[in-house]
Amino acid sequence: MTTARAWSEAYTALIARLPELAKRSRLTIGGFSTCVDVYLSFHETVGPLSAAANQNPDAVALLAELERRALNGIGGELFVNWPGGPRWIDDHVTGRRAIGGTNAQAAYMLAELGARSLIALEDRTAGQLTVLHPDTLVASDDGLVPISSLSPAGRERSPHYVFEFTAGETIGERRVPRSSRTIVRFDHDPLQHDAAFVRASVQAAAHAGAGVLCGFNEIAPEDAAAEFDYAADTASAWRRAGLEIVHVELGDFHGPEQRDQTLERLMPVATSLGMSLSELTDLTQAGTSPDVAAQHLAEAHALERICIHADDWAFTVTRGDPEREREALMIGCLLAAARAAAGYFAVPDRLPDGARFRTPPLPPSRQRDGWSIVCCPAPYLEKPAATIGLGDTFLAGTLLVLGGSSNDASAQDRPRAASAPSP
Missing domain, CATH: 3.30.1110.20 (Adenosine kinase, small domain)
Structure with missing residues (x-):
């Protein structure tokens, strides 16, 4: 059994890698959920x-x-x-x-780290602009500009x-x-319809690291078909332009019908899917192990990966490099823990005081049917300063790694911190 001390040392070693990861990151494209x-x-x-x-x-x-x-x-x-x-x-x-909003919160965290993100932003009111990170990018007639340059x-x-x-x-x-x-x-939220973003994101897709699709749990049911078409058409254009990672973050739906419609319409244009453990449980037949459920879901929708986050652990089922995925999971958990401890976005310089490492229900790694299942504990705080946006912050960390430049070091060349601690 891997010890809590070994995980603590592995996470501490990763903290020193954050500036390097941010430096090597590529543009993250995010649509279509931004709110206050x-x-x-x-x-x-x-x-x-x-x-x-x-x-x-x-x-x-x-x-x-x-x-x-x-x-x-x-x-x-x-x-x-x-x-x-x-x-x-x-x-x-x-x-x-x-x-608020998954892609906007992920962009905020990436900006805090010094990484670039472009988001769709139809709502450019004073209230909305005030809460966005000033360095997050949006599209304008003058190209990509920071939020700080906009007039409400x-x-x-x-x-x-x-x-x-x-x-x-x-x-x-x-x-x-x-x-x-x-x-x-108290109201349904339409997606952020931003024509300039669509044009700019498609142009940037060939050299971007990843794209995010989210916000489908908040749209009005009567508008769902048109909203799905808008998002799917945009993501299809990203894929045609060369974007390798298109990630859908599922979210908590009011009922199963719109959730299932989201999966049916958007999975054909996605390569990656993320959700909380409770959201996976809602999709799972009773008694099914979460890794088996995630693998079946990935196979059913021809995805490259599914990533699941819980309070005190996370795991990924992937066709990709398991060591890269492990580093992505751990960076995601690290940033989420830093936010939980600080009460808002924070770049960690150490593990949070009082963080504990519980043993996850899955082993650190296994192979099955051509899939890698990678798992790690998160630095868990029983009484965090805040629980808001932890999943979105976790997503930012995973994309920081997975969307890194293509000249990233190979798995065997990475520091030991990216690997599971030895038993």
């Missing part, structure tokens, strides 16, 4: 919100569902058909506004309200068993 999040502690806000709910049935139902989720350790996303919800929350509590315009969209809860906190007289968050949306 409002961070709220459920422990701190449940009191004033409950007092304000009175006989408002929408408010009472929302708080009851948030309480149920917190007390059962359930995270994910929640759509509430209540147009007055944002105003009601804003009238009674104040949260911190920050960047347009009408603000409704934000997402992210209610966090931390293990050990009390809600009423009961304790929260697991640290997580529930993202509450």
Whole structure:
């Protein structure tokens, strides 16, 4: 059994490689989910919100569902058909506004590391521009320009309200068993339709490292077919231009129908799929091992890889280089842990205080039917400063490695830190 100390040493060695990885990174292309999040502690806000709910049935139902989720350790996303919800929350509590959307959050983390990302951005309002990383790139008539060069315009969209809860906190007289968050949306979010981005991203695709597709769990069901076509057509153009990695991040859907439509429509243009362990479980027949389920899913959709992240471990089923995948997993877990410890995006200079390495349910590596299954523990914090965006930050780390320049060192030439610690 690999020891926690060995994993700690392997992760510590990887920290020193971050500047090199950023230097060798290629452009990451990201569409089509960018929004504004409002961070709220459920422990701190449940009191004033409950007092304000009175006989408002929408408010009472929302708080009851948030309480149920917190007390059962359930995270994910929640759509509430209540147009007055944002105003009601804003009238009674104040949260911190920050960047939301998988590709935008991944781009933020990459920019913090000094790596380049281009995102689709139709919403260029003041509220949206303020929370994006100033060095993230967007397309304009003048070519690729940083966010910091844009002037705001347009009408603000409704934000997402992210209610966090931390293990050990009390809600009423009961304790929260697991640290997580529930993202509450009061409206459907269309994809970011950005014609300049489409043109620029296709032109850049031949020399880019990876492309990301996300946001399909937030679109209106009646618009889904057109939105799928828009994303799939764009990704097909990337592939034709030479982009090798097109990654779809699945997300937490309100129901299985739109999730299944997403897989059916977008997997033919993708090479890679990512999701949380709970999202994989929802796709899996009861009793199936997660690695077997991921392999079957990859084979069914002719993918090159599927990557799964959980609270304290992660794994990939891949046709590619297993040592490169291991480094990608570990960098992803490292960046997510740094964000969990700091409460927002952070470039780590050491492992977080109190980080623990639990033994994952899968071995560090195995081969099966032409696939490599690679697994590692994550530096786990039972009581993180924040749980928001950890999966998106994890994605940034994996793409930093996998989308690195083609003259990257071969697996046998990489430092020992990229390999699994010896038993």
